[in-house]
Amino acid sequence: MLKDHAKVMQAIAASGEVIGRKKLQKMIYISKKLSFPFGEKFQFHFYGPYSEELTVQVEELCNMRFLEEVKEKKGGYYQYRYTVTDNGKEFLSESHVDIPHLQECLTDMNNQNARFLELVSTVLYFDNLPKEEVQEKIFTLKSKQRYTTEEVDSAYEYIAMLKGKAELQ
Amino acid sequence: MSIINKVLSRSQIYLGMMDNVPKADKSFHKKIIRLQEGCHNEIEQKRGEKMAYSEEKLLEEKVFKDPVHRYVHVRDRVIWDLIGTKEFQRLRRIKQLGTTFLTFHGAEHSRFNHSLGVYEIVRRIADDVFEGRPGWSHDERLLSLCAALLHDLGHGPFSHSFEKVFQLDHEYFTQAIILGDTEVNAVLSRVGDDFPKNVAEVIAKTYQNKLVISLISSQIDADRMDYLQRDAYFTGVSYGHFDMERILRVMRPREDQVVIKKSGMHAVEDYIMSRYQMYWQVYFHPVTRSAEVILTKILHRAKALHEQYYSFKSHPVHFYSMFEEEVTLEDYLKLDESVILYYFQMWQEEDDLILSDLCRRFMNRNLFKYAEFDPAKEYKKLAELSILFDKAGMDPEYYLVVDSSSDLPYDFYRPGEEEERLPIHLLMKSGEIRELSRESEIVDAISGKRRTDHKLYYPIDFICDDSSAKEIKRKIRKLLDIDESKVH
Numbered sequence: 099m100l101k102d103h104a105k106v107m108q109a110i111a112a113s114g115e116v117i118g119r120k121k122l123q124k125m126i127y128i129s130k131k132l133s134f135p136f137g138e139k140f141q142f143h144f145y146g147p148y149s150e151e152l153t154v155q156v157e158e159l160c161n162m163r164f165l166e167e168v169k170e171k172k173g174g175y176y177q178y179r180y181t182v183t184d185n186g187k188e189f190l191s192e193s194h195v196d197i198p199h200l201q202e203c204l205t206d207m208n209n210q211n212a213r214f215l216e217l218v219s220t221v222l223y224f225d226n227l228p229k230e231e232v233q234e235k236i237f238t239l240k241s242k243q244r245y246t247t248e249e250v251d252s253a254y255e256y257i258a259m260l261k262g263k264a265e266l267q
Numbered sequence: 268m269s270i271i272n273k274v275l276s277r278s279q280i281y282l283g284m285m286d287n288v289p290k291a292d293k294s295f296h297k298k299i300i301r302l303q304e305g306c307h308n309e310i311e312q313k314r315g316e317k318m319a320y321s322e323e324k325l326l327e328e329k330v331f332k333d334p335v336h337r338y339v340h341v342r343d344r345v346i347w348d349l350i351g352t353k354e355f356q357r358l359r360r361i362k363q364l365g366t367t368f369l370t371f372h373g374a375e376h377s378r379f380n381h382s383l384g385v386y387e388i389v390r391r392i393a394d395d396v397f398e399g400r401p402g403w404s405h406d407e408r409l410l411s412l413c414a415a416l417l418h419d420l421g422h423g424p425f426s427h428s429f430e431k432v433f434q435l436d437h438e439y440f441t442q443a444i445i446l447g448d449t450e451v452n453a454v455l456s457r458v459g460d461d462f463p464k465n466v467a468e469v470i471a472k473t474y475q476n477k478l479v480i481s482l483i484s485s486q487i488d489a490d491r492m493d494y495l496q497r498d499a500y501f502t503g504v505s506y507g508h509f510d511m512e513r514i515l516r517v518m519r520p521r522e523d524q525v526v527i528k529k530s531g532m533h534a535v536e537d538y539i540m541s542r543y544q545m546y547w548q549v550y551f552h553p554v555t556r557s558a559e560v561i562l563t564k565i566l567h568r569a570k571a572l573h574e575q576y577y578s579f580k581s582h583p584v585h586f587y588s589m590f591e592e593e594v595t596l597e598d599y600l601k602l603d604e605s606v607i608l609y610y611f612q613m614w615q616e617e618d619d620l621i622l623s624d625l626c627r628r629f630m631n632r633n634l635f636k637y638a639e640f641d642p643a644k645e646y647k648k649l650a651e652l653s654i655l656f657d658k659a660g661m662d663p664e665y666y667l668v669v670d671s672s673s674d675l676p677y678d679f680y681r682p683g684e685e686e687e688r689l690p691i692h693l694l695m696k697s698g699e700i701r702e703l704s705r706e707s708e709i710v711d712a713i714s715g716k717r718r719t720d721h722k723l724y725y726p727i728d729f730i731c732d733d734s735s736a737k738e739i740k741r742k743i744r745k746l747l748d749i750d751e752s753k754v755h
Contacts, residue, residue, distance in 0.1 A: 100671075
């Protein structure tokens with residue numbers, strides 16, 4: 099019961115603190131694509147893969163006071179920080195959610211910036227296409243982000259590295 | 268009589284037949300005039316070179332009578348041909364609201380009705396509002412209409428439950444139908460080699476022109492505008508109504524998205540309120556959720572039995588590929604609600620007590636009761652209940668279920684922050700654009716506050732049946748705060 103909620107909490111607990119909703123969305127999506135057992139459904143939105151279900155789960159967890167959300171003004175927009183509360187930790191300890199190697203992957207992702215994770219998740223979203231077509235998609239759909247060829251190459255390298263870590267599971 | 272005169276007289280007869288159409292339906296009258304003009308053009312073109320399939324018009328406009336939009340108008344040959352494909356006709360056999368008919372008995376409308384409705388809204392936007400405006404290209408018209416018509420093509424029966432249990436994705440099947448060896452693909456391919464791919468990309472939201480995407484998928488799109496009104500009409504509720512004609516009139520194409528002229532803000536407020544009320548009153552209705560819970564548990568049970576090599580009396584032939592998670596497009600297209608309900612009907616006679624009980628509950632609407640549930644305060648109680656249910660012979664995996672608002676495939680408006688979702692933007696007189704909730708106090712009031720909900724579902728008839736495990740059931744009743752007078 100509430101297994102999907104517990105997994106999301108586990109992901110945030112494993113990361114320590116996640117700064118930014120976009121970053122959290124991309125971290126869970128990338129984890130799911132690496133075959134970690136997340137059940138949320140993602141669709142492609144204006145800014146890459148996005149899950150409304152995950153957004154509502156996080157809201158529910160905040161309402162339950164299992165997650166703490168800190169809203170802070172950052173230039174022209176608000177940014178949100180997420181951490182697991184003590185109540186949340188207690189709930190988690192009774193939920194027996196253990197996902198081997200998730201922590202290594204999430205810790206690494208959490209050290210990347212949201213812009214790069216957006217690129218990585220978009221590459222993964224189009225993983226059924228050859229690299230040239232993926233690159234074209236990124237330059238067309240994300241023209242405002244102005245990603246470079248080098249960044250796309252780095253995203254591919256990063257995915258290969260993460261897969262190496264995840265395959266240990 | 269010349270060909271031109273014959274066609275004209277036919278359209279005039281048609282116009283006469285529709286004399287009782289109210290003046291409000293201006294687009295209809297415009298359409299008739301266009302029909303007459305179109306007939307001339309059509310014949311002119313027939314005299315010349317063979318007309319491109321993408322531009323081909325029907326000799327006579329077809330209209331579908333529709334309870335929400337009064338009429339759905341079709342003149343494009345491509346649209347007419349798509350409606351006739353077997354993959355599109357299949358949508359007649361899939362209800363738009365899944366299990367909601369068990370709560371609101373009128374809610375028997377299909378995804379076919381809804382798809383035609385979304386098409387009609389996009390057609391009105393493209394032909395009556397956007398045509399000729401800067402920012403809109405006529406070249407995207409047919410693509411928008413096809414994407415609107417086909418946006419739900421991959422939905423299966425009771426798709427939300429099926430997708431959860433069998434790891435399916437209706438969007439994947441929409442793509443597969445449009446791009447695969449299907450009648451729909453054959454029609455789209457006649458328009459152009461890239462056309463099926465473009466339609467698929469618009470629906471997947473990965474097409475390069477985001478304005479086209481936003482017509483069908485955004486915070487104020489044709490999809491939502493149709494289903495809110497249609498679901499309100501068929502459920503019979505008083506919510507869900509708003510002035511769509513007004514909203515369409517104030518929509519403007521602006522770079523990547525559709526924006527709304529500030530003067531139309533009040534009509535949009537009404538739409539946002541409708542969306543909010545329909546969410547809580549219809550989509551998240553606790554009785555509908557109970558039926559959904561039982562349906563999901565039937566599928567889980569059938570899958571578990573298959574994995575345990577249980578021998579079904581009625582072999583679930585249509586389910587095998589889903590149990591194995593290797594569903595082909597061919598298998599998928601064979602599924603509709605008649606097929607699924609046939610199995611549920613037959614499985615009432617199975618030897619497995621859980622499967623037969625759950626199927627009887629679903630078919631006879633003997634649903635689970637529910638209690639409000641606060642996971643933060645009550646998760647320990649839930650663990651305790653789970654143990655007691657097990658002891659009383661009710662497998663908690665199937666008979667004690669928490670259902671949360673995050674399980675629902677509907678949402679209400681929230682202004683996008685950190686670029687997660689594009690919000691509704693108002694076009695101010697100065698030309699700048701502003702997010703809706705910054706201008707509207709009403710929208711700000713209902714979108715700024717989080718509201719989530721959890722319910723705990725259980726079979727009250729089992730719990731109140733003291734013919735077995737009397738003491739344990741008494742403890743369960745106490746924990747669930749069930750009145751002892753209900754015991755039998």
